[in-house]
Amino acid sequence: MTNQPLSLWKPAMNTLARVAQLEAAPRPLEGRVALVTGSTSGIGLGVATELARQGAALVLNGLGDPDEIEQIRLDLARDHQVEATYSDADLRDPEAIRQMMAMAHDAIGPVDILVNNAGIQHVAPIEDFPVARWDAIIAINLTSAFHTIRAVLPRMKAEGYGRIINIASAHGLVGSPFKSAYVAAKHGVVGLTKVVALEAAESGVTCNAICPGYVWTPLVEQQIDDQAKAFKITPEQVIKDVLLKAQPNKRFATVEEIGMLTAYLCGPGGASITGAALPVDGAWTAH
Missing domain, CATH: 3.40.50.720 (NAD(P)-binding Rossmann-like Domain)
Structure with missing residues (x-):
């Protein structure tokens, strides 16, 4: 690594202030x-x-x-x-x-x-x-x-x-x-x-x-209904045991x-x- 002055690698304070200003903008x-x-x-x-x-x-x-x-x-x-x-x-x-x-x-x-x-x-x-x-x-x-x-x-x-x-x-x-x-x-x-x-x-x-x-999208909602009918299980079971089985937080x-x-x-x-x-x-x- 080249021995560059630290100031060359640090964002200028006016840049940081501008970022804060933009983030606060509606x-x-x-x-x-x-x-x-x-x-x-x-x-x-x-x-x-x-x-x-x-x-x-x-x-x-x-x-x-x-x-x-x-x-x-x-x-x-x-x-x-x-x-x-x-x-x-x-x-x-x-x-x-x-x-x-x-x-x-x-x-x-x-x-x-x-x-x-x-x-x-x-x-x-x-x-x-x-x-x-x-x-x-x-x-x-x-x-x-x-x-x-x-x-x-x-x-x-x-x-x-x-x-x-x-x-x-x-x-x-x-x-x-x-x-x-x-x-x-x-x-x-x-x-x-x-x-x-x-x-x-x-x-x-x-x-x-x-x-x-x-x-959660209309496509997934339809998929839940289709799988519930195909496997003869409830929509809640499709969500819990099929779709969200791999998602630890158990929510879409x-x-x-x-x-x-x-x-x-x-x-x-x-x-x-x-x-x-x-x-x-x-x-x-x-x-």
Whole structure:
């Protein structure tokens, strides 16, 4: 290590004061543009809502009924007084992703905050796993993040600010049977996060992965009902003995919790957090 004066490595007091000032601001992300994939429901919508609450303009992306999505967009824009637009880009298609990123820039402005949240799942033994489902899961859960990051990183580096948040999973840290594609993709997301963080480390751009366990969403609620019927057990038994069996705290995380953590990482307090895979899993991966 070179013998550098200590003052070169310490943040200046005016910088610390500025961080404190920004953290105290009611809308610390005012003026930022956030693109969140898979943001028309569930975790993605929770993240988009919190980013908008803190002042970020939004680019939404995801599937669903067009009228319902338009209402979500209008509600976010009205409730939080931010610009909001929507892209229906198919994240399996690199060209569609490129067009979405260009549209975001033209419609609202350059993307300062990128949240790669979109994901799909399929459960089957490897020998029975449909090849088309494997390809789709890898494309949407992993490869799309490569394409979105590749599109925004040069400008983020040039500007000296950028926040990239990849919503991975507890399955980015541990494995489970019958989820080969999902586990492989989420482990890949964690690895991609580390590489981007290292490449951008001196630029003011951070890249982190959030690794949720089970989060209470409409999709999980439906899964509980389906499994209760399939196994002829009560919904309470599905929750306790199936879904939350590996989660020591025995409770679901909420989309609001994921949103607040994302927003914190995007704000001034997250400036030195980069390359991390942050579990939000009730100590599941502490085993």
